[in-house]
Amino acid sequence: MAAHTAAAPHADYHSKLGNNRLGLWLFILSDSFLFIGLFVTRFYLLGGHRPELNQILGLIVTSVLLISSFFMNRAEVSIAHGDRKGFLNSTLITMLLGLTFLVGVVGVEWPLAGQHFGPDTGPEGAVFFMMTGMHAFHVLTGVLFLSIVYRNGRKGLYSAERHWAVEACTNYWHFVDVVWIFFYPALYLIGTVAAG
Amino acid sequence: MKKDEELLYGVIIFIVLAVLTGAEYWMAVATRLWAALSAIALLKASLVLQYYMHLSRVTSGDGGH
Secondary structure, three states: OHHHHHHHHHHHHHHHHHHHHHHHHHHHHHHHHHHHHHHHHHHHHHOOEEOOOOHHHHHHHHHHHHHHHHHHHHHHHHHHOOOHHHHHHHHHHHHHHHHHHHHHHHHHHHHHHOOOOOOOOOHHHHHHHHHHHHHHHHHHHHHHHHHHHHHHHHOOOOOOOOOHHHHHHHHHHHHHHHHHHHHHHHHHHOOEEOOO | OOHHHHHHHHHHHHHHHHHHHHHHHHHHHHHOOHHHHHHHHHHHHHHHHHHHOOOOHHHHOOOOO
16 A cells, blocks of 8 residues: 555656646647748748848857757756756756857847848848747747756756656757748748849 | 667767758758758758657657656
């Protein structure tokens, strides 16, 4: 009887884990429809043209997000093996890279793009600012999520057996990366810059 | 899977993603093969979904580690 009660919370946690994962993926699926809509809008409104953007800066922010995904993966692997220090370090680096991405897009790219078009000057501006703005908002919420996970991690709330919040945060962060995998070529690479 | 093996997996996937991103950029500048760019984007997304997001865990129900 005592063994049964001791094992019950552990079994309960693992039975909930399946539901949690399904719920998270349903959320990701529903959120992805928003980005699919923006992606389709870009090709519907701009067709074979693309906004005039700084190519090098686009490659740099893309690389920053890619590297952040690598560290996010390290964070999850570390906590899954009980390495709390490795988890905290990798989470902190991911957060800093996320903030760097935000500075690159909102702080640098937006003013540069603003020299050619604005959010209200035509389809180019509307598409560019809506796509990057919505994505940046998700990066910001991802950084907030990471900061909560980091704080809880410092308190020792996660272990190798119980770290669902870390897994959820990791998947959310990678989802934001997947969105940028499609947005980057759509905004920076595919099509020709419209003359004038 | 051991921790070192999992970390190595992460490194390999990262390198593949970085190479694909470089190829994407080069293709856009040098060749303008838009269809190839779309294919690369799909491949990159598939790699992230499978190896970083562990999509298969949803149906398998395991701990994943």
